[in-house]
Amino acid sequence: MFDALQENLGAAFKTLRGQGKLSEANMRDGLKLVEKSLLEADVSYEVARAFMKRVSDQALGEKVLQSLRPSEQVIGIVYQELVNLMGPVDHSLHLKGKGEVTVLMMCGLQGSGKTTTCGKLGRLLKQSGRKPLLVAADLQRPAAIDQLHVLGEQLDIPVYSDRTSQDPVKVTGAAVEQAKRLGADVVILDTAGRLHIDNELMDQLKRVDSRCSPDQVYLVVDGMTGQDAVNSAKAFNEALELDGVIMTKLDGDARGGAAISVKEVTGVPLKFMGTGEHLENLEPFHPERMAGRILGQGDMMSLVEKAQQEFDQDEARRLEEQLSKGEFSLDDFLKQMQQIKRLGPLRKVMGMIPGMSQLLGDMDDVDAEGDLRRLQGIIHSMTPAERRKPKLIDHSRRRRIASGAGVEPHAVNELVKQFDAIAPMMTAMAGKGMGDRMKMVKEVQAQMMGNPAGQLGKKKQSTGKRLTAKEKAKAQRDREKRLKQLRKNKGR
CATH class of the missing domain: 1.20.120.140 (SRP54, nucleotide-binding domain)
Known part of the structure; x- marks a missing residue:
């Protein structure tokens, strides 16, 4: 994005x-x-x-x-x-108090991800302690009803549908009554979509709006469609007076112009953005954070929030205690890498760290995820004693570990060098605030960028063009040949 x-x-x-x-x-x-x-x-x-x-x-x-x-x-x-x-953006859904039912109406064109977004929003509401009810009011597409029921089962959220009815106004009215009987306090209406905006669609949505008097009306638009998304938002807003826009597919090749333009063109704020296919991939839209990402300044706040959700807090407390004692092993290093992988693709995570977006440009030819897997393979090939004290790893141990991991011995040596650079910083971080920690992270990044052994994505200085698979393989063979020659000369 x-x-x-x-x-x-x-x-x-x-x-x-x-x-x-x-x-x-x-x-x-x-x-x-x-x-x-x-x-x-x-x-x-x-x-x-x-x-x-x-x-x-x-x-x-x-x-x-x-x-x-x-x-x-x-x-x-x-x-x-x-x-x-x-901006500005008000992220509140303006939910009513206890004992009252809040009705959220979702609309949008077919293919925008509307039904999935209903599930994602239901998940957010359930996590916040609410009791949502999903309503299958898209009667034009039987598959949408089935899809909503599948999402409801996955999330353990009740779904109301009436396959015998062809009147969405009747279905939505009955759903609100059903919510009261079930004790649900938020009703999410998944209304009909079309391949394009037409009078029939708008008339139907207006009748649903009139019958249910939804407290909030949200339009789901596909960020990949660019200015078409903005134009559809404008048309829907003129018919329904939208309270907000939810933009999906902003994790793909969306150029981002729609996200930047929608508030200015329609006057309606972009409240949430879909950043993936999984049900947890729905985030509040923060203009200041997005502006930071656009200008390459990262988005540490969103990264910290995601880390708080994904990281094992018990494990984090245990590590903090160890660090305060000056202890940090390769086992801890491995666990930290596994925690980071839970945040998403490495390139996406790095893009949220200030200063790292520039390094991403130097990593076009690097398989960062593959490198992480290799590092894990190397650590798994070590004995518990070697993970606790990497200094034990001598020449013979290095060859044994490399053989077990399916890598060259120099890869084991590079990992140990990386660890030696990171370990002192990790122990020094214990008890420090976020500002001091970020400063130390930047220092270690600078050290690693100046150290070819520790840098995953050192940019090639030869032709400036991307190497083919054949050229990469030849370059790797040449490196291995030079290393063998160096070892041979050293042994003389």
Whole structure:
């Protein structure tokens, strides 16, 4: 998500930083590159022009041009205007009090992920202590009814449907009465969709809206459709007065322009975003965090929140106690890697860490997930004593471990070097706050980036182009041949 926009904006800002002294002329050239980046990301033309006018009015002022770091001030202006463009957002669902039923109406076109999003929202509500009821009101598509029942079984959430009825107004009205009998306090209506917006669809939704008087109406749109998603949001809002938009498929190749444009075009906030197919992949949309991601500044708040949900808290407390005693073993290192894998794909996690998005560009030819699996294989090939004290690993032990893991002995040596660099930092972190910890993480990243043995994704300096599989295999053979020759010379 936003990869191309992030890369293009980074290039634009690099151009501004590269100027010896910023003048109004070269500032305008840099800002044109920013505008081009937005348009290529499929941001609405009108939105991009209005956005750039606000940025330019501030960036071309005398205060910025004569400052010590004008390029950094421009980045700050772009960041704040992005936040203003996408926000503010009220994440509350405005649920009623105990004993009352809140009705949430979900609408959208077919293929937008509406039914799955109903399940995801139900899961969030259940986790917060609510008792949701899912309602199959999409009578145009029998598969949608079946899908909602499957989701309800997975989540242990009741589902109301009436396969004998062809009147969604009647079904939704009966569902609200059923919720009262079941003691459910939130009703989620999965209404009908179409392949495109038509009068019949809008008329049906208006009748459901009139009959049930939903407390909140949310539109689910497919982020992959770009400005079509924004246009459909505008049409639905004119008919129903939406309370919010939920954008799905923002984990794929979506260029991100729809997410940036939707609030400005419709006046309706983007409240949640779908970041994957799994039922837990629904996140509140935070404009300030998204602006940080777009500008390559990461999103540590979202990463910390996800870590708090996914990490084993008992294991975290045990590790904290060990670290406070100055103890950190390869077993602990392995457990930490396994915890990190639970947060999602490594590239996605790294993209949320400040400063790491630049390193991702250097890792295009690197299989980071495969590297992690190899590291785990190496550690699993060690004895318990070797995991506790890696210094025990001599030449013969290294060969035995490498043989068990199916790697070259030098890979074992590189892992131990990585561990030796990380272990002191981990023990020093015990009892420190998040700010101090992040500072130490950045220091160790800088060390590892300067150490070819410890860096997974060192960028190749030869041709600058991506190597083919055949070229990679030849390069690996050449490296192994050189290492063998070095060992041979060392043994003489």
